[in-house]
Amino acid sequence: MEREADVVVIGGGIAGAAILSELTKYQLKSILVEKEPDIASGTTKANSAILHAGFDAHEGTMKAKMNVEGNRIYHERKEELDLDIEWTGSFVAATNDEEMDTIRELLERGNKNGVPGLAIWSGDKLRAQEPNLSQDIKGALWAPSAGVCWPFGLAIAFAENAVMNGAEILRECKVEGFEKKGNAITAVKTDKGTIQTKYVVNAAGIHADEISALAGDTSFTIHPRKGEYVLFDKAARKDMVNGVIFPTPSKTSKGILVCTTTHGNTFVGPNAQDQDDKEDTSVTVQGMNEILQSAKKLLPNLPMGAAITEFAGLRAVSSTGDFILGKSETVSNLLQAAGIQSPGLTSSPAIAAYLAGILVQETGAKKNEHYQKGRPVRHTFHTLSNEKRKQLVKENNRYGRIICRCETVTEAEIVDAIHRPCGARTVDGVKRRTRAGMGRCQGGFCGPRVTQILARELDIPVTEVRKEMRESYMFYNKDKTSGGKA
Template sequence: MTKQADVVVIGGGITGTAVLHELAKYNLRAILVEQEPELAAGTTKANSAVLHAGFDAPEGSIKARMNVEGNKLYHDLKDELDLQIRWSGSFVVAMDDEQMAVLRDLLKRGQDNGVPGLEIWDGDAVRKSEPNVSKDIKGALWAPTAGICWPFGLALAFAENAVVNGAEILRECTVTDIIVEQGAVKSVETDQGSIETKYVINAAGIHADEISHLAGDNSFAIHPRKGEYILFDKTAQKNLVYSPIFPTPTKMGKGILVCATTHGNVFVGPNAQDMNDDEKDNTAVTISGMDETLEKARRLVPNIPVGAAITEFAGVRAVSSTGDFILGPSKITKGLIQAAGIQSPGLTSAPAIAKYLTDAIVREMGAVKKSDYKKGRPAQPCFRMLTNADQRALIAKDSRYGRVICRCETVTEGEIVDAIHRPVGARTVDGVKRRTRAGMGRCQGGFCGPRVIQILSRELHIPITKVRKEMKKSYMFYDKETQSGGKA
């Protein structure tokens, strides 16, 4: 394979897909490469799913500017791309006078950053809004412009719109080298072949420093920081909290929060564990981490029932050596554009980062907007949310919508087939899960898992033994013939 592109985006997380979406508005040939079978398989799938208001980042930092602008952009994108966002507002709570002083500092910082509507509430006002929080809470910073979202869904929406508008996505495509001649990018080499290009946007997340090194830029390092979470059954946790409840932040981050999801679950986490540089892909959860997460979450919301937990997971954050986002052209290699060190509030900042980087390329190349640019993306039926009449009409059109595969979440065969054949379709069990919620309920795929595997095998025209959970080598069954089975 030899391809040509004006811009190659490396990394299929929220930043990379947002950049591709923005590039696809212009007459540019844009290709995104992702090493895994699914997009958003790294930090994007395992974070707190909060769209931050923008009061936390230091005034004048790139994080602060991108956060506030990104939050505003999501308000416009929500309807355009049919994004799962609930503008819930958020609380940062204080337990004593010292922490109340920190809240006042955050209020001032947020106002300086241009965050609207911030207020300090007393403890009684907080408990009136969130009845299940601790009686020991003295006060809180209320941020009405914050929200919660479905991060995988956001990344997928960006990607689908980009593909509809002519962008290309290469999955299971690992970058092996970046060819630089006379100080400028010439091509991206992958295990699928070469892509000739003048611009590379490095959105490789936890591995962004390694990609930068391939292009001859060693100006920064990315260090891994792991955070562990516990997710609770939505039926057991109904109405526990409505908004994200944060503790007073520390130098290690925003702290262990209690938060609802857009689907009705509640989770607690993350803790913060600095990892060795050779542990960038270590997403194992630990007993000590679970104990810490529960203990600190219960300081905010005491009545968290452990018996309602349905799964635990961890994500790794990309902590930059600079302490801020690393955005813009490399000072070493012409054509290399960095989008590195994108930790919190990276999810919120993604559309602003995309616009900032794309605008620079557009100016330099003299690109113009497409006259035939298509907004939105193909509709995605959600059977359980339809009226009875609409459900009957959908079943009459396609009988597969009458076969429920996932009982916990009422997901039908029709929805799973649609998820597989969308512009950026599911290739794995977890890909189906994150697009449809099949396997996200109380039984965690115990009932529907085998049927999902069968449907993937049938629709992708692959043997059962080639169906994977999520990553390249995470085969669901051991394949004796090829010896390629087992966990990644």
């Protein structure tokens, strides 16, 4: 593969996808490369999914600026991009006088950062809205601009918009090095060939320090900090919460929260464990006990029997303590979007606008007059009226075949997810676009059917279908390096 681009974006998480979409607003030939079979396979797939209001980060930091602006952009673009976001607002709960002082500090910081509508509520006012919360809560900081989102869905929406507007996304394409002339990159070397390019944006998440070092910039390091979660069934919602409840934060973390999801589940987590391994997202008994004990301080009657799964994500903690954004000081045409730990999900549209602004200034690129807003229409069958359902089934009888019974996902939605711009290539890719496999049985029933549909639609043998990562074959296949030994 030999390709040419104006800009190569490395990494298909929320940051890379948002940047790619933003670049298509200009006359720049942009290519995103992602090492895994699908985008949103890194930290973007496992986090608290909160669109933070912006009172945590200190005034003047990139985190503070990007958070507040990112939150504003999501409010502006939710309808246009058909984003799965619920503007629930968020609370930080305080259980003693010292914590009440902390939430007053957060209120002041948030006001300085430009967060709209912050207010302190009494414990009773909070419990009137969230009756299952502890009687020990004395007061809370209310942030009405916060919300919850479907995190991979956001990245997928940006990617679909980018592809629709002419950008290219190369998956299973791992960056392995660079060709350089002096202090400038001339080409990106991948395991699928070389891409000649004028600029490179490094949005490689937890691996951003390695990519930067490969290009010759060793000015920062990234270390992983794991956060584990327990997810609860929708049926337990009445015993849980309707929105986002943080405890008062510590120095290293926003603390173990209790939170709703956009689709009616609830979760508790995350803890914060520093580690060396950048791939280890295993969950542990100690971690689970830690988060459950902590969550019970907010929600004493946590319905333990309703837990359906656990998961963990890795924060990309930078040596600078802030997001690392903008031009590298040592490599003239390298832009960094590194150290994007929380609130990175919230900040990504603002990070995208900031970096695109630099690139436009550098290149003098003109506006793309043909830029189209939005993305192709999706039909989420279970949310539609019976009349609309009947009409869809009449047009396409695959809407009449339910594949995922827990989440009521139809065959037509799965086929659409596969054939959309930057469509699903794996079982988890289908899950992250349609929710098939997200329910109580966690894919036990629909997994084999989804595998069959992927094989049929992609015209590959079922033994070639993967769960998520490059070698994660669904079935034993002696010709492959994993999936079983011959």
